[in-house]
Amino acid sequence: MKKVNLKEKLSKFSDHWNPRIVGELNGQQVKLAKLKGEFVWHKHDEEDELFYVLKGRLRMMYRDREETIEEGEFIIVPRGVEHKPVAEKEVSVMLFEPASTLNTGNTQNERTREDLDRI
Amino acid sequence: MKKVNLKEKLSKFSDHWNPRIVGELNGQQVKLAKLKGEFVWHKHDEEDELFYVLKGRLRMMYRDREETIEEGEFIIVPRGVEHKPVAEKEVSVMLFEPASTLNTGNTQNERTREDLDRI
Numbered sequence: 674m675k676k677v678n679l680k681e682k683l684s685k686f687s688d689h690w691n692p693r694i695v696g697e698l699n700g701q702q703v704k705l706a707k708l709k710g711e712f713v714w715h716k717h718d719e720e721d722e723l724f725y726v727l728k729g730r731l732r733m734m735y736r737d738r739e740e741t742i743e744e745g746e747f748i749i750v751p752r753g754v755e756h757k758p759v760a761e762k763e764v765s766v767m768l769f770e771p772a773s774t775l776n777t778g779n780t781q782n783e784r785t786r787e788d789l790d791r792i
Numbered sequence: 793m794k795k796v797n798l799k800e801k802l803s804k805f806s807d808h809w810n811p812r813i814v815g816e817l818n819g820q821q822v823k824l825a826k827l828k829g830e831f832v833w834h835k836h837d838e839e840d841e842l843f844y845v846l847k848g849r850l851r852m853m854y855r856d857r858e859e860t861i862e863e864g865e866f867i868i869v870p871r872g873v874e875h876k877p878v879a880e881k882e883v884s885v886m887l888f889e890p891a892s893t894l895n896t897g898n899t900q901n902e903r904t905r906e907d908l909d910r911i
Contacts, residue, residue: 676859676867698840698868699890701820721817740795748795749817769888771818 679705679727683765685792690784692768692776693792704768704789708760715778716755722770723749729764733757798824798846802884804911809903811887811895813910823887823908827879834897835874841889842868848883852876 682695682705689709696703708731724731725747733740733748734757742748750756777785801814801824808828815822827850843850844866852859852867853876861867869875896904 674854674859674868674870674873676861676865678862678865680864696842696866696868698842698870698888699820701818701888703842703866703888723815723817723822735793740793742795743797745799746795746797747815747822749793749815751793751817754793769817769820769822 677703679767682792683707683727689763690776691786691789693790695792697772700772701769702772702774704770705765705792706768707763707765708758709763710760712758713777713780713782713784714755714757715780717750717752717770717774717778719752720771720774721749721751722774723747723768724758725767725769727765727767729760729762731764731766732759732761734759796822798886801911802826802846808882809895810905811908813908816891819891820888821891821893823889824911825885825887826882827877827885828882829879831877832896832899832901832903833874833876834899836869836871836889836893836897838871839890839893840868840870841893842866842887843877844886844888846884846886848879848881850883850885851878851880853878 692704692706726742731742808826811823811825845861850861
């Protein structure tokens, strides 16, 4: 029940593509992540995923189009939809998604992060 | 799958204590609300509720203490915990909670809002 200050939490890490858990509710988790460069194509078979841009600009690629999400905007990627986040410069995002969500979705590779830290 | 700009959505309404739905995922809803003045004491028996302050300062009262949530901060009120939001000046918040959540929780009164608008 302690409040969470996002800037303070973001100051605690600097690596990219390694989400941290900052809140849990109703089986969902709130995560913070810093993104830079291109991620891998993946989808989540069972989970819808919300990306809220706190700082910077996120390019979300789909197989048939792309969208650019600016500060103060969010996007919901529905389950089953292949996507690839791209950050030309560093982006800070807040994620809302089920606790079961794996960052690389249906793929497992060197970008996969499990047992995420709670900060 | 269209992105949501929070400032643009907030510009679409001005009344207080009347949340609007701006996103849905995994049985949860993302809502925006403007708050001013005192709300009613209530609790949600089955739902945890996240308040993220977009603009202004929110005072969250519990029966035994209170907390002030500033811009860029969020708080999660766990299910079963009585709370009363108070906004001395207008506050804009983003809420994240199950689709089943009623704004007045276990109470029903003139502040209750049902069939919320999607904007």
